[in-house]
Amino acid sequence: MQDEHDYGDEINGIAFRDILLNTLLGVFAILVAVITMIKMEQQAKATAEPPGNLMVTITWPSGPTDVDLWLDGPAEPVPIGYSNKNGVLWNLLRDDLGDMPDATPLNFENAFTRGVVPGEYTVGLHCYRCPVLPVPVDVEISLNKDAGKKGEKSPTKILVTTKVELTRQGQERTAINFKLNADGSIDPESMNSVFKPLRSAKK
């Protein structure tokens, strides 16, 4: 009598390969899903439009310390700070008073210009209330030339970052003076931190 072929084993072998391929496809699909999520996150970051063009952000360690950001720029009649938040060029978005009243321990202030206006700029810091000294303050100046324009936007570009240490209560220091060119670049020769009073300045 002829030995009967075992079709069950043959089907099991095919089924095993089938399931193995499905598993591989599943793993590949997970990789694609992860790549898609990363891409979408990157796109969301790239398309997030800042409320202005030239941006200055200062951050300092969490706690009750209150550092104030002061700014000056071309055609600005009076320097911009907590007591004069809205100028013709600059707008101070937030006066951070430290941890009161604050929803988060994050301490930072930021200001924006509307438009890219060439000329001399000054970024100043004032230690309004500093119970813990010294206070290290990180300063970042970035630019988005296309903010406010329609259509495709160029990404935000960091122009300068610097760190300033405030060492006594009430101290006012100039973080940076710079000259902005019409194309949105900073003249590297113009950058300095020569003190220029802004808080009590009168033009």
Add this chain to the structure above:
Amino acid sequence: MLNNLLIYRLLILNMIGFAIVAWAYIKGHLEIIFKGDAAILGAIMVAVFLAGLVSLFIRASKVSTALNDLKAGRAVNPAKFSIKNSHIGYTGVVLATIGLIGNLIGMVMAVHGFSSADAQASADRMAVGMEVAFSATLISLSLALWMGINFQMLKTATSLLMVDARDAG
């Protein structure tokens, strides 16, 4: 003694199978076979399965008739029965192989034109390909299992027929 027991057993088994299929159809679980991107593969597999089923009942009727003859004391020569039945078992292999091919087609659909630059569109294509691949596997293995149970019943009856014929002869 009862005659045609093999036919009755196969009828009961397949009626249960078709009752399950009817329940799945009413619940809408069979839409992947007839409406999805795996529709053509599903149709091919169903056609192969039905052809196998018809062939199964033809072979079962011959085995059953031989068993009836043996019970009635008539001489039977079952030497070629298992060879002639073997294509029923191979139908299960064909179904599983079509499922494997469907799986590969699904994989090709999933990776065809994959581009990390257009991740969203790639993910959409991937989902369609996965649906085809998984549907093909599900349909083919379900039908192969069904056909396998049928074939096992036919094979057992044929083996018993051969033993009884040898004992009688």
